[in-house]
Amino acid sequence: MLPDFFPDQLPPALRDLLERGVPAPDPAMSRRSFLKLAGLGGLALGAFPLVAAAQGAGAQADALKPTQQPSAFLHIDADGVVTVAINRLEFGQGVQTALPMILAEELDADWNKVRTRFGDNSPAYVDPAYGMHMTGGSNSIKNSFVQYRELGARARSMLVSAAAARWKVDAAKLRTASGQVLGPGGRRLTYGELAEAAMAQPVPGHVALKDPKNFRLIGHPTPRLDARAKSSGRQDFGIDVRLPGQLTAVIAHPPVFGARPRSVDDSAARVVKGVKTVVRIPLERGGEGIAVVADGYWPARQGREALKVEWDTNAVEGVDSARQLAQYRELAGQPGPRHFDADMTPLDSAPHRIDAEFVFPYLAHAPMEPLNCTVRIGREDAELWVGTQFPGVDGAAAARVLGLKPEQVKVHVQMAGGGFGRRAVATSDYVVEACEVAKAVRTAGIEAPVRMIWSREDDIRGGYYRPMHLHRARIGFDERGRVLAWDHVLVGQSIAAGTPFEGGMVKNGVDHSAVEGMREPYPLPMRLTVHHPKLNVPVLWWRSVGSTHTAFVMETLLDEIARSTQQDPVAYRMALFGDQHPRHRAALKLAVDKSGYGKRRLPEGRAWGVAVHESFSSVVAYVVEASVQQGRPVLHRVTAGVHCNLAVNPRGVEAQVQGAAMMALSTCLPGSAITFKDGEVEQRNFDGFTVARITDTPEIEVHIVPSAEPPTGMGEPGLPPLAPAFANAIAQLTGKPMRELPFRLA
Amino acid sequence: MITLHINGQEHRLDLPPDTPLLWALRDTLGLTGTKFGCGAALCGACTVHLDGEAIRSCVTPISAVEGRKVTTIEAATEGGDRIGAAVRDAWVRHDVAQCGYCQSGQIMSAMAFLKSLPKGKQPTAAEIDAAMAGNLCRCGTYSRIRAAVADAARALV
Numbered sequence A: 001m002l003p004d005f006f007p008d009q010l011p012p013a014l015r016d017l018l019e020r021g022v023p024a025p026d027p028a029m030s031r032r033s034f035l036k037l038a039g040l041g042g043l044a045l046g047a048f049p050l051v052a053a054a055q056g057a058g059a060q061a062d063a064l065k066p067t068q069q070p071s072a073f074l075h076i077d078a079d080g081v082v083t084v085a086i087n088r089l090e091f092g093q094g095v096q097t098a099l100p101m102i103l104a105e106e107l108d109a110d111w112n113k114v115r116t117r118f119g120d121n122s123p124a125y126v127d128p129a130y131g132m133h134m135t136g137g138s139n140s141i142k143n144s145f146v147q148y149r150e151l152g153a154r155a156r157s158m159l160v161s162a163a164a165a166r167w168k169v170d171a172a173k174l175r176t177a178s179g180q181v182l183g184p185g186g187r188r189l190t191y192g193e194l195a196e197a198a199m200a201q202p203v204p205g206h207v208a209l210k211d212p213k214n215f216r217l218i219g220h221p222t223p224r225l226d227a228r229a230k231s232s233g234r235q236d237f238g239i240d241v242r243l244p245g246q247l248t249a250v251i252a253h254p255p256v257f258g259a260r261p262r263s264v265d266d267s268a269a270r271v272v273k274g275v276k277t278v279v280r281i282p283l284e285r286g287g288e289g290i291a292v293v294a295d296g297y298w299p300a301r302q303g304r305e306a307l308k309v310e311w312d313t314n315a316v317e318g319v320d321s322a323r324q325l326a327q328y329r330e331l332a333g334q335p336g337p338r339h340f341d342a343d344m345t346p347l348d349s350a351p352h353r354i355d356a357e358f359v360f361p362y363l364a365h366a367p368m369e370p371l372n373c374t375v376r377i378g379r380e381d382a383e384l385w386v387g388t389q390f391p392g393v394d395g396a397a398a399a400r401v402l403g404l405k406p407e408q409v410k411v412h413v414q415m416a417g418g419g420f421g422r423r424a425v426a427t428s429d430y431v432v433e434a435c436e437v438a439k440a441v442r443t444a445g446i447e448a449p450v451r452m453i454w455s456r457e458d459d460i461r462g463g464y465y466r467p468m469h470l471h472r473a474r475i476g477f478d479e480r481g482r483v484l485a486w487d488h489v490l491v492g493q494s495i496a497a498g499t500p501f502e503g504g505m506v507k508n509g510v511d512h513s514a515v516e517g518m519r520e521p522y523p524l525p526m527r528l529t530v531h532h533p534k535l536n537v538p539v540l541w542w543r544s545v546g547s548t549h550t551a552f553v554m555e556t557l558l559d560e561i562a563r564s565t566q567q568d569p570v571a572y573r574m575a576l577f578g579d580q581h582p583r584h585r586a587a588l589k590l591a592v593d594k595s596g597y598g599k600r601r602l603p604e605g606r607a608w609g610v611a612v613h614e615s616f617s618s619v620v621a622y623v624v625e626a627s628v629q630q631g632r633p634v635l636h637r638v639t640a641g642v643h644c645n646l647a648v649n650p651r652g653v654e655a656q657v658q659g660a661a662m663m664a665l666s667t668c669l670p671g672s673a674i675t676f677k678d679g680e681v682e683q684r685n686f687d688g689f690t691v692a693r694i695t696d697t698p699e700i701e702v703h704i705v706p707s708a709e710p711p712t713g714m715g716e717p718g719l720p721p722l723a724p725a726f727a728n729a730i731a732q733l734t735g736k737p738m739r740e741l742p743f744r745l746a
Numbered sequence B: 001m002i003t004l005h006i007n008g009q010e011h012r013l014d015l016p017p018d019t020p021l022l023w024a025l026r027d028t029l030g031l032t033g034t035k036f037g038c039g040a041a042l043c044g045a046c047t048v049h050l051d052g053e054a055i056r057s058c059v060t061p062i063s064a065v066e067g068r069k070v071t072t073i074e075a076a077t078e079g080g081d082r083i084g085a086a087v088r089d090a091w092v093r094h095d096v097a098q099c100g101y102c103q104s105g106q107i108m109s110a111m112a113f114l115k116s117l118p119k120g121k122q123p124t125a126a127e128i129d130a131a132m133a134g135n136l137c138r139c140g141t142y143s144r145i146r147a148a149v150a151d152a153a154r155a156l157v
């Protein structure tokens, strides 16, 4: 949900932004207090070592970073209940189960006594590799695997030391199992009994970690910790936050991004029963909106309907999808920055040619929980309750709006009903809106926390889409399918340009997030020219980012070359891999073997489709069965081969692949596109913007390649290869290549 | 004042009669298990039972449910209803939820469907799909929803 940018290349502007978002250290907190203080009340600790480090304090434990301090991550009560803090947003991807599994493994905790709580924008909860608060780029498990293992091991070591002191024996003689320390002669003490004494133990710096062959949680399919709450209406999300006296705000947004009202008549809105006030707030791109604030969502929504607003859209660019496509085509013929630059001389003399053009539309993330944010402004502080992938960035943005210092803003990360990248916005768009409303409400003399809720229409029309893209390819190849020259052009808005991420992601005029997935891992002589036009449409990373389009282009074109030279698409890819890329080969082979590809005869009218793609360091291969029924492509069966190194929770990986496949299937269905007319988004709700249904769902089987290597993420990699695999099956049946999403049969 | 019968209790609400049941539940009564997804009968997140039948509470005014029995996810799954408990347990066994936001609505639709089946009848795959077709899940949990509904039906024989 974030591109794979480079942690060592985070631009200074972003570092600044983040550092100003980091609360100041509190020297009053003891680093030894993990078992007691670790914030069941939502207080995050662990800041003290920053001071210690700055003062050059000698002891090893004092040099631990906040992300390494058990105090901020772990609480053990007298009954032995272990509460683990989650340093990420849980929005369906399962970190709320996988991260505690990792910690509990090294702690030797009793899994039945493990609970969780969410973190906030305190320094302890940054991604240890990136140094910023973020959930994205399929990084949570990848970057926090060692971190959570060490946290568990440190706490375990302190509990063992406490038991050794109590029994007056050598700590090396003690073992731990299932929430207990076991000593000589059958002696045992529970973690709950030892918690208090363990607090007095120093926090070890270096700790030995388990040999992976002794894992009893990691690698074992484990049910989600939130399953019962989410199966009984008991799980609270950000939208369910209820503070005493809170008001609800609904915002009338301009019909075109950045437009302002010419005139507003709010007299009818103000007399709607329950409406407290109507305020005008600044919006992004110089725009202005009108917020109706009431004692509940419904009156606020009724108030919005009652507003009489004339919008002035003259001053802003009005994007039109048909015109935009023509512009992109024009641009594709121009010279531009090069990402790859192979020699294109062999193109004209090549015995075979493919000339192809692909079009991909804007896409909304459309998480099921409409975006929302609750703000309480205090005397010299503020609190936010929001399901966010960027609590640090959002906290800093809130501070700017509210005239506070970043350390005066606390961001309570809430369970989120999906997100897919939409909750990781460099401008903090919806969080800033909520803060502007809360500020205006206070200026209007009303002291109350404000919960801002977007309607579904606000979400579908609210921008920050997966950018629209045009791809062009001219490929020359020989009878054996050997590519002699591949001349490729890509046109699409840059996601990073104009944001603090630009320095780390845009190199030589090319946004890495637009080209990720092009060419790799195939050894192809490619020239890639890239154009990033600027348009009045906010764009954003959308689950698997660049690979949402690059994988489709690469995997359908290679398939076409294989088929047009009478080669089996699997054998063709395997030959291109040669003896390189063992993870690609293993994933593809597993999917092929489990699907029965090449062995089983398909029912009349069905065809196989294959694709394999690496994104965010994991490889997924799909073998699918599809048919065309009444002129409509239908997906029947999907077999996945997955290589994510060690799968921490195979059950979670399976769910992520099934879910990503369904999200990808959505992009193939009619109506899965955001389009513009006169600057306005043409879709409004789920009747205009398609999301796949149970009736579209194929059988999906997921198989994981066994591995003991350090885990890579699975939030996104299941998405990219599904649409091309499906397209390849349909192309076989119709004999015509598929060059568009959503699918259109000629 | 409108009197509503919700989860076996009577509530007298001072709300305009055209207020959708969804917002009376969520904002007035604090029953936030019922979710807002689209507000236009397009996603199923707000599904509750009205006299045992699944309805979309986001487009049902409270005036239309006066004097009738409303059941929400909270009472349906943890209130002693045999079918509700079976569906809930199947949902947990199959780890259906991902983000979980749509699942209240999914469960309410599944329950109403299972209640509508003749005693002892096991639903076909096509019947399950048809019954659940109005409930969107952006996380794509449909494979496990299918398995859980079939499993709950088996558990109820």
Ligand code: FES
Residues within 6 Å of the ligand: B035, B036, B037, B038, B039, B040, B041, B042, B043, B044, B045, B046, B047, B056, B057, B058, B059
């Ligand atoms: S919220 Fe009622 S159907 Fe979507």
Ligand code: FES
Residues within 6 Å of the ligand: A092, A368, A417, A418, B097, B098, B099, B100, B101, B102, B103, B136, B137, B138, B139, B140, B141
């Ligand atoms: S579980 Fe997330 S929308 Fe269904």
